[in-house]
Amino acid sequence: MAAFVYGPVPSRRLGRSLGVDIVPFKTCTYDCIYCQLGRTTNKTVQGASLSPVDRVVREVEERLQRIPRPDYVTISGSGEGTLHADLGDLVARIKRITDVPVAIVTNGSLLFRTEVREACFGADLVIPSLDAGDDSMFRYVNRPHESVAFDQMVQGIADFRKEYNKEIWLEVFLLGGVTATTAEVLKIKEHTDRIQPDKIQLNTVARPAAEEFAFPVGRDELEQFCKLFGKGAEVIASFAPHRQMEEFKARRDDIMALLARRPCSLDDVANGLMLNRSQLLKHLNDLASQGLIKYTYRDGHVYYMRES
Numbered sequence: 001m002a003a004f005v006y007g008p009v010p011s012r013r014l015g016r017s018l019g020v021d022i023v024p025f026k027t028c029t030y031d032c033i034y035c036q037l038g039r040t041t042n043k044t045v046q047g048a049s050l051s052p053v054d055r056v057v058r059e060v061e062e063r064l065q066r067i068p069r070p071d072y073v074t075i076s077g078s079g080e081g082t083l084h085a086d087l088g089d090l091v092a093r094i095k096r097i098t099d100v101p102v103a104i105v106t107n108g109s110l111l112f113r114t115e116v117r118e119a120c121f122g123a124d125l126v127i128p129s130l131d132a133g134d135d136s137m138f139r140y141v142n143r144p145h146e147s148v149a150f151d152q153m154v155q156g157i158a159d160f161r162k163e164y165n166k167e168i169w170l171e172v173f174l175l176g177g178v179t180a181t182t183a184e185v186l187k188i189k190e191h192t193d194r195i196q197p198d199k200i201q202l203n204t205v206a207r208p209a210a211e212e213f214a215f216p217v218g219r220d221e222l223e224q225f226c227k228l229f230g231k232g233a234e235v236i237a238s239f240a241p242h243r244q245m246e247e248f249k250a251r252r253d254d255i256m257a258l259l260a261r262r263p264c265s266l267d268d269v270a271n272g273l274m275l276n277r278s279q280l281l282k283h284l285n286d287l288a289s290q291g292l293i294k295y296t297y298r299d300g301h302v303y304y305m306r307e308s
C-alpha cells in the first residue's frame with residue numbers, strides 16, 4: 001500500500017494526475033472555510049522534513065512503472081506541501097526519474113520565503129491560490145496562521161512570478177455571499193493584475209466543505225466574474241463523469257459495503273479501507289453526485305452514509 005502516492009486521478013486542470021501527498025493530513029498554514037478535507041488540525045508555518053524523500057521518490061518510481069504515463073506528477077493532497085523542508089530536493093529527484101511534468105499545488109502563503117520559492121523552481125507548473133482581496137476577507141475565508149499577513153503573502157506570489165519563468169496558474173476560489181460580489185472580485189483583480197499569472201482559474205464549492213456556511217457560486221455567475229478578470233481567466237470545468245467512474249470502479253463496492261453498516265467519517269473510511277484521504281474524497285464525492293450516498297454534519301465533522 002502506497003503511503004504517499006495516489007492515483008492517477010482525473011483532475012479538472014491536469015488531466016490524469018499522479019498525486020504525491022507529502023505532509024500529514026491537515027497540516028496546513030490555512031484553515032479555509034471551504035476546505036474539503038475538514039478543519040485544519042495542525043495549523044503551522046514551521047517547515048520540517050514531513051515525509052522521507054527517499055521513500056516518496058521510490059513510490060513515485062514504482063507507480064510510474066505500473067501505469068500508463070500520466071499527464072502530471074502533482075505535489076498536492078491533504079495539507080500544504082511547501083511546509084516540507086525538502087520540497088526542492090524531492091522535485092529534483094522526481095525530475096531525475098521521469099520526464100512527466102511536475103506540478104505543485106500550493107496555497108501560496110509561504111512563497112514570501114526565499115527558500116520556498118527556490119524549492120518550487122524545479123517544478124514545471126505551480127498553482128498557487130488567492131481567495132481574497134484584503135486582509136479581513138483573507139482572515140475570514142482562509143483563516144491563516146496568525147503570523148501570515150495578507151500583504152506579505154500576495155507579495156510572495158508576485159515575487160515568485162518575477163523569478164519563475166515557467167507556468168503559474170492562479171486559483172481564485174469564490175464563495176457565495178462572501179467573495180462572489182463585484183466589489184470583492186475587483187479587489188482580488190487588483191492583485192492578480194500585479195501578479196500576472198499565466199492563467200486565472202475560478203473555482204467554487206463543489207464538495208462538502210469544512211464549514212456549512214461555505215456556499216457555492218452558480219456557474220453563470222462564475223462566468224460573469226470570470227469576464228471581470230479579463231484575458232487568461234477561466235472557470236475550471238468539471239471532468240467527464242464517465243471517466244471518473246472508470247478510475248473509481250475498483251473501490252466503489254468496498255466503500256458502499258462499509259457505509260451500509262454505519263455512518264463513517266472520512267478518517268473511518270480511509271483507515272478502514274487503507275485509502276489515501278485525497279483519493280477517497282474523490283470516490284465519496286463521485287458516489288454522492290450519483291445519489292448513492294449522502295452526508296451530514298455532526299460536531300464539525302462530515303459523516304457519510306449509504307442512501308436508503
Ligand code: SF4
Pocket residue numbers: 028029030031032034035036037040078079080107
Ligand atoms: S483548502 Fe488547502 S490551503 Fe485551505 S485549509 Fe484546505 S488544505 Fe489548507
